[in-house]
Amino acid sequence: MTITLKVALLGAGTVGAEVARILTQDAAQLQARSGAALELSAVVVRDTAADRGPHIPRELVSSDAEAAIDGADLVIELMGGLEPASTYIRRALSRGASVVTGNKALLAEQGPELFALAAENGAELSFEAAVAGAIPILRPLAESLAGDTVTKVMGIVNGSTNFILDKMDREGADLEAVMAEASALGYLEADPSADVEGHDAAAKAALLATLAFGSGFSIDQVHTEGITAVTAADVEAARAADQVIKLLAVVERSEAGVLMRVHPTLISREHPLAAVHGAFNAVFVEAQNAGELMFYGPGAGGAPTASAVMGDLVMAARHRLAGSAEPTRLAAEPIAALPVQDAITRYALALDVADAPGVLARIAQVFADHGVSIEAMRQNGHLDGAAELRIITHAGTQRALDATVAAVNKLDVVTGITSVMRVEGN
Numbered sequence: 215m216t217i218t219l220k221v222a223l224l225g226a227g228t229v230g231a232e233v234a235r236i237l238t239q240d241a242a243q244l245q246a247r248s249g250a251a252l253e254l255s256a257v258v259v260r261d262t263a264a265d266r267g268p269h270i271p272r273e274l275v276s277s278d279a280e281a282a283i284d285g286a287d288l289v290i291e292l293m294g295g296l297e298p299a300s301t302y303i304r305r306a307l308s309r310g311a312s313v314v315t316g317n318k319a320l321l322a323e324q325g326p327e328l329f330a331l332a333a334e335n336g337a338e339l340s341f342e343a344a345v346a347g348a349i350p351i352l353r354p355l356a357e358s359l360a361g362d363t364v365t366k367v368m369g370i371v372n373g374s375t376n377f378i379l380d381k382m383d384r385e386g387a388d389l390e391a392v393m394a395e396a397s398a399l400g401y402l403e404a405d406p407s408a409d410v411e412g413h414d415a416a417a418k419a420a421l422l423a424t425l426a427f428g429s430g431f432s433i434d435q436v437h438t439e440g441i442t443a444v445t446a447a448d449v450e451a452a453r454a455a456d457q458v459i460k461l462l463a464v465v466e467r468s469e470a471g472v473l474m475r476v477h478p479t480l481i482s483r484e485h486p487l488a489a490v491h492g493a494f495n496a497v498f499v500e501a502q503n504a505g506e507l508m509f510y511g512p513g514a515g516g517a518p519t520a521s522a523v524m525g526d527l528v529m530a531a532r533h534r535l536a537g538s539a540e541p542t543r544l545a546a547e548p549i550a551a552l553p554v555q556d557a558i559t560r561y562a563l564a565l566d567v568a569d570a571p572g573v574l575a576r577i578a579q580v581f582a583d584h585g586v587s588i589e590a591m592r593q594n595g596h597l598d599g600a601a602e603l604r605i606i607t608h609a610g611t612q613r614a615l616d617a618t619v620a621a622v623n624k625l626d627v628v629t630g631i632t633s634v635m636r637v638e639g640n
């Protein structure tokens with residue numbers, strides 16, 4: 215006898231439309247893998263009059279989310295945003311229906327509450343699509359590495375900003391010019407500022423930390439800098455130094471707690487992350503016993519993200535048939551989130567200075583006074599008696615580096631600090 219599980223799809227945009235296509239086209243394989251026929255029972259959209267192609271039959275389309283949820287065994291939420299997504303997910307979980315979502319914005323604010331609601335109701339809430347698109351990263355952190363101790367996760371987790379920075383690097387384009395292209399390819403969030411201001415990567419950083427360290431973290435605990443201040447000149451200067459600028463998310467565990475940060479970062483062109491182009495993502499994981507692991511693949515776009523949704527859906531169906539939902543397990547005692555001033559990083563600075571005897575010594579003295587060690591210093595003289603000075607520091611706390619930058623800025627021989635950026639790798 216074939217068991218049928220009814221699947222309600224909330225949202226049929228870039229990702230939802232691809233999910234509907236795969237549910238139809240790969241129905242036989244999905245049934246073989248999950249053990250049940252996965253029947254699309256309702257598709258909830260805003261515009262019910264729009265033609266949505268052959269994979270979304272008109273009779274399934276409605277704007278009645280409550281009815282769709284109440285008639286489903288499994289609910290896929292791909293509308294995005296906090297509301298009404300949160301209310302709909304809560305309704306589904308409260309009824310015992312398992313939910314699959316790609317909504318990192320919601321989970322990075324309400325994750326622990328929603329995990330608890332799922333567990334209370336014997337339902338499952340899964341969200342592999344929410345971080346790094348198609349790349350399996352959350353399940354490996356929560357399951358494959360459950361017997362190890364993860365100490366650090368670092369990577370490129372936002373496809374659209376990587377696409378934009380990559381175009382700026384390869385074509386010398388500026389940010390505004392490349393955004394329209396990223397939007398047409400379905401990489402950007404409904405509100406693109408979520409991408410370029412770093413909030414999308416910050417939500418993903420909070421989710422990575424939550425699963426890597428087994429404690430609930432939220433987006434407001436992540437230090438966040440986006441790419442809006444990165445200019446074509448910054449990208450060109452990096453290129454001249456054989457470096458590339460990437461938006462990195464870094465989450466690290468120490469005795470004191472967990473530090474989470476997202477910011478543009480200079481890396482050498484030799485670094486493996488420099489080879490991550492277009493909307494691809496790459497995530498490095500360091501664990502005490504496993505050592506270093508690297509995950510790489512498409513981080514955004516309809517079909518790749520739908521792949522992660524479908525994997526979660528098959529697992530949710532299997533667990534439902536087995537009568538055992540898999541909860542997201544968090545430690546009873548929360549782990550502290552640390553301030554970014556505690557981060558240990560290297561800085562690259564570009565300064566405009568007077569080209570006169572003793573200037574370098576005075577600047578170097580300020581670094582020494584703050585306990586910050588200089589790794590490299592290069593001066594390019596200009597004809598007008600001014601010079602550009604580029605300094606790379608050894609690793610120090612951000613607290614010490616920020617104090618150094620502030621003190622250097624006050625020197626009368628320094629006319630301006632034109633760029634301060636963190637550096638990773640060699």
Ligand SMILES: NC(=O)C1=CN([C@@H]2O[C@H](COP(=O)(O)OP(=O)(O)OC[C@H]3O[C@@H](n4cnc5c(N)ncnc54)[C@H](O)[C@@H]3O)[C@@H](O)[C@H]2O)C=CC1
Nearest residue numbers: 225226227228229230259260292293294316317514515519
């Ligand atoms: N596009 C991508 O590459 C990725 C997207 N995601 C996430 O997946 C989710 C969906 O993303 P996309 O498909 O790109 O978004 P989208 O904007 O293309 O699609 C969302 C759809 O939901 C509909 N919708 C929104 N609110 C609704 C409501 N109240 N009632 C009915 N329909 C409503 C919209 O009309 C739209 O058609 C978001 O949470 C996003 O963050 C996750 C990973 C990658």
Ligand SMILES: N[C@@H](CC=O)C(=O)O
Nearest residue numbers: 372373374401403514
């Ligand atoms: N807007 C996001 C989509 C995937 O999460 C991105 O650019 O990575």
Ligand code: NA
Nearest residue numbers: 342345347349
């Ligand atoms: Na993923």
